[in-house]
Amino acid sequence: MGRTKDERRAPGMHDVARRAGVSHQTVSRVVNEMPNVRPATRARVLQAIADLGYRPNSAARALVTRRSGTIGVVTSGSMLWGPSSALLGVERAAREAGYFVSLASLGSDPAQVGSTLAHFHEQAVEGVIVIAPEASLQHVADPLLTEVPVVMIGAPPAPDSAVRTTSVDQEMGGRRATRYLIGLGHKQIHHVSGPLEWFDASLRVAGWRAELAAAGLPDGTLLVGDWTARSGYAAGVRIRELIHGRSPQAPTAVFAANDLMALGVIHALAEAGLSVPRDVSVVGFDDIPGADYFTPGLTTVRQDFEELGRRCIEILLEALRGEPSIVAPIAPQLIERASAASPRD
Amino acid sequence: MGRTKDERRAPGMHDVARRAGVSHQTVSRVVNEMPNVRPATRARVLQAIADLGYRPNSAARALVTRRSGTIGVVTSGSMLWGPSSALLGVERAAREAGYFVSLASLGSDPAQVGSTLAHFHEQAVEGVIVIAPEASLQHVADPLLTEVPVVMIGAPPAPDSAVRTTSVDQEMGGRRATRYLIGLGHKQIHHVSGPLEWFDASLRVAGWRAELAAAGLPDGTLLVGDWTARSGYAAGVRIRELIHGRSPQAPTAVFAANDLMALGVIHALAEAGLSVPRDVSVVGFDDIPGADYFTPGLTTVRQDFEELGRRCIEILLEALRGEPSIVAPIAPQLIERASAASPRD
DNA sequence: AACGAGAATGTTAACGTTCACACTCTTCCT
């Protein structure tokens, strides 16, 4: 009775080595594309690998190497258009660079942060990318920082921290939107922002203010929303009341910090018989799918999230190599559509 | 700046064992929550673990165990609202079950399929979840099937294949939307579908047809889109031409297979001075963020993508345990809003 | 008191790599 080993083990380096008539170490060298292997030998090994369908065992490699070949990505649980797209960019770039991508989402429960970190730690990730541009989450990954590099997407550079960052230039986005409206002749431009503890939100506010000031215009009213269309609607209700009351604060244009809130604003306005852009101009932010077919088509500021994700990996790789990284933020782009026009008067 | 080379090895089981005055095997037993450890010993070990900040090394474990504790998730590259949400659900459930989640997206290039599979294979994933409900991708994971269970999200059950599936009941969704419109009194109901090679798309078509037939109504016209608002707009243009031409085929209601296309349809209609729902009723599908603030608020069929993701993991775990799984598809839900009403005549 | 059945713990050998060497050829210089 021979060994009834129906547990057919996957071939290992030794099997390949035997078949190619070399030592396991030579196989290792071939697999890792190291120099100092004669072409003929390399070919023989490669052939054996192909014949046997050999695949290196990454666990064994990770064990001895102490490198997992994995990078961890933390996302906040929201999965809005932006984060999802950035995640996609991150994944693509990471895989292209030969890394595995391990995903972990953050619930609202702060205890989850600890468990997520433990999760990554246990997996021995080589780097972490945080897609959660809320200030409250700015330091989620700090405990890992002593061990691995961390890149945070969308956060402003923090020179005091070892966390590297990259982002779309949100302030510039805010300026572009505002300047465009000013160029159209608007003088009263209000802003519906996201929650101010989001970096993106407060930077867009800053851009809006700066541009208003630069043009010598008075500050507009700031209405704080929460990124949802519903909160945009609430802001829109406030705005239409201002307009109907012929308030001196009544705006001729509104800059919303994302497209969803812009949608809500437009809805509130339309409900009250106010037409966009005839009565009020609206500019959004993000250029989400469908923004071009809102009624009216939404003039907005587009950000390239996938590019953002790619850069994230780029920076992480630089950090892994110990290089400094000076990456300029990505410039967002204004997309002209129908929701903004010159004021009537 | 440059991180000093930290030669201090992380503590291993032996270190813990020494500190607790037991053998490494006992530590292993404690870590893996195995029985037959005296409470006092367990406590001592736990204490030592805490003192040393010990974390089990998953690579070593994976090596000896031949189980990676990782499940692979393949997504198509699109990152629409649905897939993203499902991904989130999958991640949550997987982590809760103690698994790592490895992500890989599929580009358009079919060669990528192979590389993605190799990627997972190399990582020794224990199971694969495919979030790519296109028929063309139905068999992407088949080569892995001999090794690990595969669960495909959104695909119809295929009894001939070992691939397990789960989904929202798309046909029911199509029926619900259509029935609602019929209940409102509509007799000419057209459908703007997604690409027919998507399961979801063809099932919704089937539901629409079935319900029409059940009500003894004539077939409506099928306009095939590609999920984008732009394609919905194109369909809307066709529809408004029908209406303006007083064609006998002119519909009083349109069922769009997703909200984005519904948005496009509404836009095209509005452009031509046709009002929704006064002139034409529109029902969408998905209930994407913002759908409630379209003008008018979109009546649509909501699917619970996160639940879908959770079930996916549930089924995968069952497969891993060798259990059969008979999971009923999730019933989608009609959300009544303003975009559909009774026809005027 | 001796026995034995479990419970509790320990010992040793894998798992499949890479690393640090040691070794054997070439090649080319003196």
Added chain:
DNA sequence: AGGAAGAGTGTGAACGTTAACATTCTCGTT
């Protein structure tokens, strides 16, 4: 001819865990 330099290859020991088995305790039973 002698040998140094370096290319090409091989050897054995880690890496940190679990599996399988071996051993020691702890009782209740006879």
